[in-house]
Amino acid sequence: MANFRTHITVAAAGGMLIAYAGWKGQLWPPSQAVVMIALVTFGGILPDIDADRSHSIRLIFNLLSVPALVLGALLLQPWLTPGRY
Incomplete structure (x- = not known):
């Protein structure tokens, strides 16, 4: 069974190949090609999720923690007050 490094490397390379081929074939613009690379890479690490x-799991939780913190701060902004020294 492949390890995490192999999964993410092969998925990223495959995502870049798919994104480049679709961009050259004018199936999507470059901005969507970058999203394609990210989604294929994310899908490539999922087989390692049950180890x-x-x-x-650590990578996913670390990547999702920052947007969750920002979203929480934005949603709670009306009730938050700035700190005072």
Whole structure:
């Protein structure tokens, strides 16, 4: 069974190949090609998600923690007050 590094490397390379081919074939613009690379790479790390010491779980939670924090701060902004020294 392949490890995390192999999954993410092959998925990123495959995503770049698919994105480039679609961009050259005028199926999508470059901005969507970048999204395609990200989605294929994310899908490539999912087979490693059920491992006991999964790098995928840590990566996913680390990547999602920042947007969750920003979203929470934006949603709670009316009730938050600036700190005072």
